[in-house]
Amino acid sequence: MFKRIALFLATNLAVMVLLGIVLSVLQNVFGVTLGNNGVLLVFAAVFGFGGSLFSLAISKWVAKRTTGMHVIDQPRNEHETWLYNTVRRQAEAAGIKMPEVGIYDAPEINAFATGPSRNNSLVAVSTGLLRAMNRDEAEAVLAHEVSHVANGDMVTMALIQGVLNTFVIFLARVVGRIIDSAISGNREGGGLAYYAIVFVLDIVFGLFASIIAMWFSRWREFRADAGGASLAGREKMIAALQRLASTYGQSTLPSQVRAFGISGSVGGGLKRLFMSHPPLAERIQALRDAPAQAATVRG
Structure with a gap:
């Protein structure tokens, strides 16, 4: 703080x-x-x-330069093919243009979305996320980030x-x-x-x-979680957040895009006022309390 x-x-x-x-x-x-x-x-x-x-x-240029990410133009292996196709499918379901997809080297489980508009965006995941999460959990994280883009949160x-x-x-x-x-x-x-x-x-x-x-930033995380549940399934979204909660660590994302990462926050009191993300336990509970129809999978 x-x-x-x-x-x-x-x-x-x-x-x-x-x-x-x-x-x-x-x-x-x-x-x-x-x-x-x-x-x-x-x-x-x-x-x-x-x-x-x-x-x-x-924002996209800064994110690429500061993280040193690899942008997937042509998938080089099966993992990149799955990542690219998953984002493409979710983008179509959300009604937005296909974002650029990137992978950046970082130990923590994290991902972020950025870009100047819904149809000019970037979705990136860390190598730590790809190592630690199974595909259902990773799919939910990608859906969360695609929802940020579809909601126009960056703008x-x-x-x-x-x-x-x-x-x-x-x-x-x-x-x-x-x-x-x-x-x-x-x-x-x-x-x-x-x-x-x-x-x-x-x-x-x-x-x-x-x-x-920061209040608005926390509110949009709840909304992106709901969008992720809609695109990937509520149980997958909950499982992804539970995985984050079990391995939470300090984010290494650059400050320019840190508020758009998926990692949660810890702490209370005055520190909570300056948190960009709600505590993961609150986000999980919000998904569990949401009406069943809000968690149906699109497409």
Whole structure:
């Protein structure tokens, strides 16, 4: 948890410095004032959505580069043939274009899906998953990831993050200006005290935004589990999650795609607020409690 928060603080510091430089340049060149909330909101939206949408656009490229995965263009053996054909069958049943299929070298049981759209996506599995899971369990994991793609989770997450980023940037500066004005009498802000206040507010509001984003991330995992049960069968999905629970370890996925992996989370209290995945026991129970018709196999 502390590593995640430290990374978050460092990221917000970089955003604050960059935004401060840009606003200062615009103020000097075009006469843009920090007191103009309409202009500030526009620039907050440009920065807020720009970063998340750019990350979405390059997500497949980043995943391939950071994991060093092998993308299956032509299956080289029986295992790759099964993996490729299973994803193709599930994609057809889910009504999406065939994703790229990749295998990356990692010891843990994991898989993820990413990509800029439902019809331009990537589904990847770890070598650890292929070694540890039987085919019924692996089929359920693939169905879970295909469901993420079919649900449009990558795009939705990017849009939610863009909205949250926009309001963090905007509100931190509006509230910072109010606080700075109350303390110093400077209505326009822009002084050293103003930027110090904004930095603190970036962190505080950013933490609240992160809690909201992680809540959505946990909710979409339940939905992807239900989709996986629909595509592969409820008992297979439950068995896959039970296998994950029995071998849970720290994910080695890069941070850019970690929230899209299937591995569960552990912990409670404040740590739970920042978890991208619900505890595996809760996910298994949700599948057991689901109506029988929600777990029927398509196609």
